[in-house]
Amino acid sequence: MSKQSTAYSPQKVDVLVVGGGNAALCAAITARQEGASVLVLESSPKHFRGGNSRHTRNIRYIHPAANSFLTGPYTEEECYQDLLGVTKGNTVESMARIVIRGSNNVGDWMMEQGVHFQPAMRGTLHLSRTNGFFLGGGKALINAYYARAEKLGVKIEYDATVDDLEIENDEFRAAYFQQGDKYYRVEAKAVVLASGGYQANLEWLKRSWGPTAANFLIRGTPYDKGLMLKVMMDHGAKTLGDPTQGHCVAIDGRAPKFDGGICTRLDCVPFGIAVNKECKRFYNEGEEIWPKRYAIWGRLVAGQPDQIAYIIIDSKSIDLFMPSVFPPFVSDTIEGLASQFDIDPDALKATVEEFNAHCKPTKDFDSGKPDGNATEGLEPPKTNWARPINQPPYYGYMLRPGITFSYLSLALTERCFVKKQDDTPFKNILAAGELTSGNVLGQGYMAGFGMTIGTVFGRIAGKEAACLK
Amino acid sequence: MSEIMNEAHRVTTICNACRYCEGFCAVFPAMELRRTFTDEELKYFSNLCHNCRGCYYCCQYAPPHEFQLNYPKAMAELRKETYSEFAWPGFMGKIFKNNGMAVFGITLAAIIVLLAAAIGANGVQAFFTAYTGPESFYNIIPYSVMLVVFTLIFLFSLFCLGKGMAAMWKITGSKPEVFFSLKNHIQAVKDVLVLRYLDGNGEGCNYPDDRFSFIRRKFHHATFYGFAGCFVATLIAFFYDHVMGWPAPYDFASLPVFFGTVGGIALCIGTGGLAYLKFVMDPEPYDASTTSMDNAFTSLLFLVSLSGLLLLFMRSTSLMGLMLCIHLGLVLGLFLTMPCSKFVHMVYRYAALVRNAQEQRDGKA
Numbered sequence: 001m002s003k004q005s006t007a008y009s010p011q012k013v014d015v016l017v018v019g020g021g022n023a024a025l026c027a028a029i030t031a032r033q034e035g036a037s038v039l040v041l042e043s044s045p046k047h048f049r050g051g052n053s054r055h056t057r058n059i060r061y062i063h064p065a066a067n068s069f070l071t072g073p074y075t076e077e078e079c080y081q082d083l084l085g086v087t088k089g090n091t092v093e094s095m096a097r098i099v100i101r102g103s104n105n106v107g108d109w110m111m112e113q114g115v116h117f118q119p120a121m122r123g124t125l126h127l128s129r130t131n132g133f134f135l136g137g138g139k140a141l142i143n144a145y146y147a148r149a150e151k152l153g154v155k156i157e158y159d160a161t162v163d164d165l166e167i168e169n170d171e172f173r174a175a176y177f178q179q180g181d182k183y184y185r186v187e188a189k190a191v192v193l194a195s196g197g198y199q200a201n202l203e204w205l206k207r208s209w210g211p212t213a214a215n216f217l218i219r220g221t222p223y224d225k226g227l228m229l230k231v232m233m234d235h236g237a238k239t240l241g242d243p244t245q246g247h248c249v250a251i252d253g254r255a256p257k258f259d260g261g262i263c264t265r266l267d268c269v270p271f272g273i274a275v276n277k278e279c280k281r282f283y284n285e286g287e288e289i290w291p292k293r294y295a296i297w298g299r300l301v302a303g304q305p306d307q308i309a310y311i312i313i314d315s316k317s318i319d320l321f322m323p324s325v326f327p328p329f330v331s332d333t334i335e336g337l338a339s340q341f342d343i344d345p346d347a348l349k350a351t352v353e354e355f356n357a358h359c360k361p362t363k364d365f366d367s368g369k370p371d372g373n374a375t376e377g378l379e380p381p382k383t384n385w386a387r388p389i390n391q392p393p394y395y396g397y398m399l400r401p402g403i404t405f406s407y408l409s410l411a412l413t414e415r416c417f418v419k420k421q422d423d424t425p426f427k428n429i430l431a432a433g434e435l436t437s438g439n440v441l442g443q444g445y446m447a448g449f450g451m452t453i454g455t456v457f458g459r460i461a462g463k464e465a466a467c468l469k
Numbered sequence: 470m471s472e473i474m475n476e477a478h479r480v481t482t483i484c485n486a487c488r489y490c491e492g493f494c495a496v497f498p499a500m501e502l503r504r505t506f507t508d509e510e511l512k513y514f515s516n517l518c519h520n521c522r523g524c525y526y527c528c529q530y531a532p533p534h535e536f537q538l539n540y541p542k543a544m545a546e547l548r549k550e551t552y553s554e555f556a557w558p559g560f561m562g563k564i565f566k567n568n569g570m571a572v573f574g575i576t577l578a579a580i581i582v583l584l585a586a587a588i589g590a591n592g593v594q595a596f597f598t599a600y601t602g603p604e605s606f607y608n609i610i611p612y613s614v615m616l617v618v619f620t621l622i623f624l625f626s627l628f629c630l631g632k633g634m635a636a637m638w639k640i641t642g643s644k645p646e647v648f649f650s651l652k653n654h655i656q657a658v659k660d661v662l663v664l665r666y667l668d669g670n671g672e673g674c675n676y677p678d679d680r681f682s683f684i685r686r687k688f689h690h691a692t693f694y695g696f697a698g699c700f701v702a703t704l705i706a707f708f709y710d711h712v713m714g715w716p717a718p719y720d721f722a723s724l725p726v727f728f729g730t731v732g733g734i735a736l737c738i739g740t741g742g743l744a745y746l747k748f749v750m751d752p753e754p755y756d757a758s759t760t761s762m763d764n765a766f767t768s769l770l771f772l773v774s775l776s777g778l779l780l781l782f783m784r785s786t787s788l789m790g791l792m793l794c795i796h797l798g799l800v801l802g803l804f805l806t807m808p809c810s811k812f813v814h815m816v817y818r819y820a821a822l823v824r825n826a827q828e829q830r831d832g833k834a
């Protein structure tokens with residue numbers, strides 16, 4: 001070690017958990033219930049504990065019957081087919097099945113730990129059968145897990161960032177962590193890595209996604225910097241998932257750089273036109289019902305100059321989508337809107353007029369389903385909800401790509417041990433959560449499945465780690 | 470627009486884009502019926518909020534997050550402002566500014582006036598004499614004085630509260646016909662009786678800290694039903710005395726004493742418990758400037774019931790006169806301050822629940 005470290009007290013624990021989100025706590029609680037002494041090292045201060053998990057609202061899990069908050073059964077097969085659909089087959093079947101089977105009725109276990117559920121939120125009824133919604137959202141879940149872990153006697157350190165692991169002959173010996181101005185070394189019989197993706201590491205993002213990544217907003221925690229991913233890669237761990245990709249959605253450009261969370265999403269794209277800073281349209285805004293298209297717009301905006309886009313709608317459409325956190329820009333003229341955005345007023349007016357001229361509404365407008373009102377002879381077309389933008393006042397929003405998480409993951413064995421390049425496992429290094437999601441989600445995203453992966457792998461890893469004590 | 474109103478707008482806009490808290494209480498579902506908010510509507514929300522604090526502890530945007538979201542605090546601050554604004558007559562509104570001192574002062578004055586009058590009229594010796602049997606209380610304070618003074622003050626305060634409720638209805642932009650629907654009142658009464666919105670969808674609320682518990686709901690129930698018990702005791706006693714012509718004090722086994730005792734004990738436990746919770750709780754999701762208003766109200770209720778219980782046990786001793794004056798002075802203080810103390814929360818919360826019943830039934834604002 002280059003840095004001088006002090007021994008942590010106790011010098012050694014049975015199970016060390018790196019991270020303090022959903023996966024970490026599921027692992028810690030399980031290991032402790034199996035009788036192991038457990039230390040959790042969470043990089044953030046207490047107020048921001050829980051990583052991206054604190055921004056979530058639901059978990060998808062299979063269950064044989066309806067209950068007080070899920071409207072009907074959800075089977076393994078159906079869930080697997082849904083997964084194949086979103087990942088276009090890019091999943092490891094054995095790992096996917098472990099997660100899906102492990103999720104069976106997992107809500108009951110969660111409730112035993114103090115998590116509370118509620119029926120699906122308004123506006124998300126399409127998930128009411130498959131996803132359990134946390135009463136109060138992810139932070140309430142995280143609070144419940146911390147309270148539970150503390151009660152069981154799990155030791156928790158905040159502001160504790162692990163930056164190196166001592167690994168000899170494929171065996172973990174000790175971890176090094178910075179806490180305030182102290183640098184500690186702590187030994188453990190097994191370690192569970194549950195420190196999330198690397199999406200908050202702007203330098204790394206720029207290196208692997210290109211310089212445009214500097215303009216991306218990070219929807220979740222600033223603490224997921226991928227340190228453990230990097231350390232394990234340096235020690236020869238095998239990785240999965242595209243390193244140049246992540247889950248990326250279009251969010252309000254005024255959102256904070258980090259931690260803006262759910263309230264910065266914008267659902268208005270289908271009801272207007274999207275232009276880039278040159279005032280050009282670049283994609284079919286009316287392709288599909290919004291939740292399904294949500295995920296591609298991040299990438300689309302990322303591909304525009306300066307990674308920015310503008311949505312223009314008129315007063316006919318202002319009430320058709322979920323209210324958003326920042327008020328829209330408003331003007332009585334298209335040019336007025338353009339000057340607020342600092343883009344060319346004449347060019348924007350021309351684009352809107354061209355779009356309007358190609359709108360040929362043939363059917364009744366219906367915001368609830370693809371209504372078939374398409375533009376004629378326009379490139380790119382708008383294939384649904386195309387109606388002229390002509391009723392002032394005009395409204396505008398600014399879009400930027402917002403990263404939810406990165407895909408690059410550590411490859412796991414079926415018992416959640418981290419694999420080396422040659423597919424054999426490290427002896428006592430396990431992992432769970434976002435850091436391992438690539439084992440299941442090769443691409444795409446299925447609502448509520450990030451929490452499933454963290455919960456199931458976390459519990460398996462916690463149990464396996466406790467066996468090594 | 471006041472800074473407090475600005476803040477209420479700011480946080481409500483964030484919440485309505487997030488909506489994670491919709492399972493806790495009536496405020497979020499009411500919010501979701503709207504896209505934008507008028508000042509009037511936020512005043513209504515602030516009185517619909519039961520201050521359960523669920524939405525603070527689970528908020529990913531709570532301080533130190535840059536959004537600095539503290540919804541219970543924003544609502545509490547606005548609520549306090551509305552108490553002044555709704556008050557009738559207008560000068561009562563000013564009393565909310567320094568409420569603890571005012572309630573204390575008014576009550577103390579009531580006690581002193583009663584004591585002075587009673588001692589002056591009876592002489593020290595008679596005042597400190599042990600009386601027994603019916604009408605013994607009237608030896609200290611004459612029947613007619615009790616009847617006239619207490620009834621008049623009580624009715625006047627009720628009238629003020631009624632005017633306050635009318636003002637609230639108007640200022641929050643609520644529709645008159647909503648108030649005149651029996652269905653809404655049935656729903657609101659149910660919500661009040663079970664304290665529906667202090668149960669956080671079955672999990673309780675967050676007192677004294679981030680964990681869910683039913684403790685505040687239990688203390689509030691004890692206070693509410695204890696108060697109701699005392700009120701019933703008073704009504705029966707009034708009926709016995711003024712209609713049946715059976716003057717107080719009554720037997721230990723009589724109905725007024727039974728209701729008064731049980732109610733008084735419950736009220737002591739409830740208000741004592743609420744004050745204790747206020748003392749030990751995490752002060753973050755709270756408007757500290759309401760402490761004096763809150764404590765004045767719980768202390769007054771506590772003292773009214775405690776002095777009532779003491780009076781019961783001391784009523785055949787020579788200290789009865791003193792105890793009676795103190796107890797009645799406290800009751801008078803309570804009656805006098807009803808329209809300008811935390812007592813008003815009952816009225817406005819109830820009215821807000823009436824409006825909420827209509828909105829949720831219609832599924833629109």
Ligand SMILES: Cc1cc2nc3c(=O)[nH]c(=O)nc-3n(C[C@H](O)[C@H](O)[C@H](O)COP(=O)(O)OP(=O)(O)OC[C@H]3O[C@@H](n4cnc5c(N)ncnc54)[C@H](O)[C@@H]3O)c2cc1C
Nearest residue numbers: 019021022023043051052053057162196433434448450451
């Ligand atoms: C806005 C938003 C909404 C979402 N909604 C949902 C949803 O509704 N349902 C769903 O299933 N998924 C959702 N997701 C995805 C979900 O958040 C993740 O899949 C899941 O939280 C991952 O859990 P985790 O425990 O692996 O990681 P995290 O919860 O991110 O936890 C990682 C933890 O590790 C800590 N850490 C990082 N590095 C170190 C280090 N070196 N040393 C010590 N500690 C470290 C971090 O501080 C953090 O506490 C959402 C994501 C976002 C951003």
Ligand code: SF4
Nearest residue numbers: 484487488489490528
């Ligand atoms: S209090 Fe926080 S978590 Fe709750 S709805 Fe508002 S912003 Fe969302």
Ligand code: SF4
Nearest residue numbers: 494518519521522524
């Ligand atoms: S404090 Fe409780 S009652 Fe008030 S708004 Fe928040 S959740 Fe609702």
